Amino acid sequence: MSTLHNLVPAPWSFSSSPGSLTLDAGTTLGADPSFGGSRRWLARALGAVTGWDLFPAPAGEASIRLLLDPELDAEAYRLEVSDAVVIHAGGAAGAFYAAQTLLQLMGPDALRQAPVAAVSTWALPFVSVEDKPRFGYRGTMLDVARHFMPKDNLLRFIEVMGAHKLNVLHLHLTDDQGWRIQINRYPKLTETGAWRRESSRGSWRAGVFDGLPHGGFYTQDDLREIVAFAAERHIMVIPEIDVPGHSQAAIAAYPELGVSAPAGSAPVEVWTRWGINETVLEVTETSLEFYRNVLDEVVEIFPSPWISLGGDEVPIAQWQSSAQAQAKATELGLADVSGLHSWFVGQLASHLAGHGRATSVWDEIGDGGLPDGALVASWRGHEGGIDALRNGYDVVMCPEHKLYLDHRQADGDDEPVPVGFVTTLQAVYEFEPLPDVSPDDLPGRLLGAQANIWTEHLDTPRRVHFAAFPRLSAAAEAFWSRPEERDYDGFLTRLREVHLSRLEAMGVEYRPLSGPAPWQQRPGVEGWKRDYAAEQLVRN
Numbered sequence: 001m002s003t004l005h006n007l008v009p010a011p012w013s014f015s016s017s018p019g020s021l022t023l024d025a026g027t028t029l030g031a032d033p034s035f036g037g038s039r040r041w042l043a044r045a046l047g048a049v050t051g052w053d054l055f056p057a058p059a060g061e062a063s064i065r066l067l068l069d070p071e072l073d074a075e076a077y078r079l080e081v082s083d084a085v086v087i088h089a090g091g092a093a094g095a096f097y098a099a100q101t102l103l104q105l106m107g108p109d110a111l112r113q114a115p116v117a118a119v120s121t122w123a124l125p126f127v128s129v130e131d132k133p134r135f136g137y138r139g140t141m142l143d144v145a146r147h148f149m150p151k152d153n154l155l156r157f158i159e160v161m162g163a164h165k166l167n168v169l170h171l172h173l174t175d176d177q178g179w180r181i182q183i184n185r186y187p188k189l190t191e192t193g194a195w196r197r198e199s200s201r202g203s204w205r206a207g208v209f210d211g212l213p214h215g216g217f218y219t220q221d222d223l224r225e226i227v228a229f230a231a232e233r234h235i236m237v238i239p240e241i242d243v244p245g246h247s248q249a250a251i252a253a254y255p256e257l258g259v260s261a262p263a264g265s266a267p268v269e270v271w272t273r274w275g276i277n278e279t280v281l282e283v284t285e286t287s288l289e290f291y292r293n294v295l296d297e298v299v300e301i302f303p304s305p306w307i308s309l310g311g312d313e314v315p316i317a318q319w320q321s322s323a324q325a326q327a328k329a330t331e332l333g334l335a336d337v338s339g340l341h342s343w344f345v346g347q348l349a350s351h352l353a354g355h356g357r358a359t360s361v362w363d364e365i366g367d368g369g370l371p372d373g374a375l376v377a378s379w380r381g382h383e384g385g386i387d388a389l390r391n392g393y394d395v396v397m398c399p400e401h402k403l404y405l406d407h408r409q410a411d412g413d414d415e416p417v418p419v420g421f422v423t424t425l426q427a428v429y430e431f432e433p434l435p436d437v438s439p440d441d442l443p444g445r446l447l448g449a450q451a452n453i454w455t456e457h458l459d460t461p462r463r464v465h466f467a468a469f470p471r472l473s474a475a476a477e478a479f480w481s482r483p484e485e486r487d488y489d490g491f492l493t494r495l496r497e498v499h500l501s502r503l504e505a506m507g508v509e510y511r512p513l514s515g516p517a518p519w520q521q522r523p524g525v526e527g528w529k530r531d532y533a534a535e536q537l538v539r540n
Contacts, residue, residue, distance in 0.1 A: 006498040007104050009477035013130040020123040021081050029054045030062030038095040049110050066095045076132035081124045093234040097165050108501040137396055137448030138479035139168035143455040145175035148216030153461040155229055160506050162233035164476035172240045176248035176271035180217045185293050190217045193249035196270040202417050202525040204273040223301050239302045242310030244281040244344045257287050259318040274456040278315045283328050283340045292351045299355045306375050307352050311345045312362035342368030389444035397433035398450040401532045405467050406454045414515055416522035417457040421532045429474035429488050451475040462509050466520050469510035
């Protein structure tokens with residue numbers, strides 16, 4: 001009996017024994033009625049790479065059996081390969097994850113879109129797998145506002161997420177540099193706000209621009225398709241409509257949303273550079289009603305229990321010079337205009353509550369008071385999340401120095417547009433959401449963790465692949481697998497021997513373990529390197 005495997009993420013229990021099961025054109029597939037979606041997905045995936053019809057058969061008699069076991073958790077499964085492939089799952093998600101494990105056991109070519117050779121049989125090793133996730137929230141945040149990702153590329157990214165048993169896509173749809181969601185009531189959001197005339201090339205500090213217009217947006221039907229595609233892979237899509245900062249694209253489309261500019265000022269345009277922007281929404285009923293109407297359309301597209309209102313990086317300089325903002329702060333009894341940040345988000349959170357939805361926010365909202373029932377994404381380290389847990393909130397950990405996958409992967413000049421902290425594959429693999437605190441000591445709930453992919457410097461899907469993989473593979477294992485059995489050397493072995501080939505089969509242009517390939521480099525494009533240890537010394 002062997003416990004060695006090449007699965008990613010690593011299962012909670014694995015054993016193998018001598019022998020193998022042969023699958024061929026006569027292979028049948030049967031499933032419990034509640035697993036119809038997983039059966040259809042597996043039939044398409046296997047049919048595509050084998051050319052087989054995978055005829056249906058009774059669940060208890062088929063060559064591949066998807067059976068319900070109500071004693072298991074909804075995302076848990078058991079997979080046995082002997083004289084048949086027998087999968088027991090506690091719910092449809094568990095059946096889907098078992099199907100992903102089955103494809104991995106068949107080899108990298110099982111993850112392709114079509115056959116690469118005339119193979120009449122596939123051999124599966126005799127194995128026994130018992131598996132379940134460590135966390136219920138295993139997320140990826142993808143920024144499609146800074147650089148738009150076309151729908152077909154986004155669907156492919158979701159497919160690869162599913163292969164790693166990730167189950168939340170936090171989709172950052174709006175920012176200073178672009179508005180990516182069609183809102184029927186406000187067509188200028190996409191007519192004007194969905195494109196910019198040029199973009200910073202590398203760090204904005206270099207003052208270099210590319211001179212190339214950039215834009216794109218998703219129609220509401222595109223987004224419904226994306227949500228349905230993700231749901232079939234048991235991935236929930238959480239949309240983010242960022243307020244009251246990161247809103248210049250909306251203000252460019254509807255200037256009345258912004259703080260009044262001095263006479264003679266140039267019209268606000270969709271922002272062309274990166275960094276923190278002082279342009280913010282004015283805290284008026286006009287702005288609130290506008291965003292209530294936007295959210296009314298958002299909730300009709302996205303069934304997720306949370307809608308993100310962002311709320312990060314909100315400078316107050318414009319409010320300090322705004323008579324309206326100062327008057328509102330006085331009316332509310334606030335010490336100064338900084339309190340308008342949480343108040344504004346809270347107003348929209350109340351509107352979402354009327355739709356039966358909770359709000360997701362970045363952790364700095366906690367500085368001024370969190371909306372009731374908010375989900376807090378802790379990005380400025382662990383502290384904001386821990387504070388929220390102490391106050392009884394749900395939390396997802398995504399600290400910038402650990403899980404920002406747009407940050408550079410090594411300390412060297414070969415890294416393309418080297419920005420942020422050095423965030424190695426090993427550092428991501430060894431991530432712990434609460435390194436010094438037990439969640440049992442805190443009244444809130446730690447739901448899980450999320451890797452964030454910001455795209456200021458990732459201008460194509462190929463660049464997103466380079467930044468994300470294989471680090472997202474490492475994050476998936478940190479979020480799913482048994483922490484006490486984590487083994488980085490073993491993970492590297494599985495990457496080298498099999499998993500990188502799986503990524504290649506799925507069309508993922510990952511960063512080689514030895515460093516960027518020549519065509520992945522960006523010589524001469526200036527980055528902005530940061531040193532986490534040095535910043536902590538200054539901070540403390």
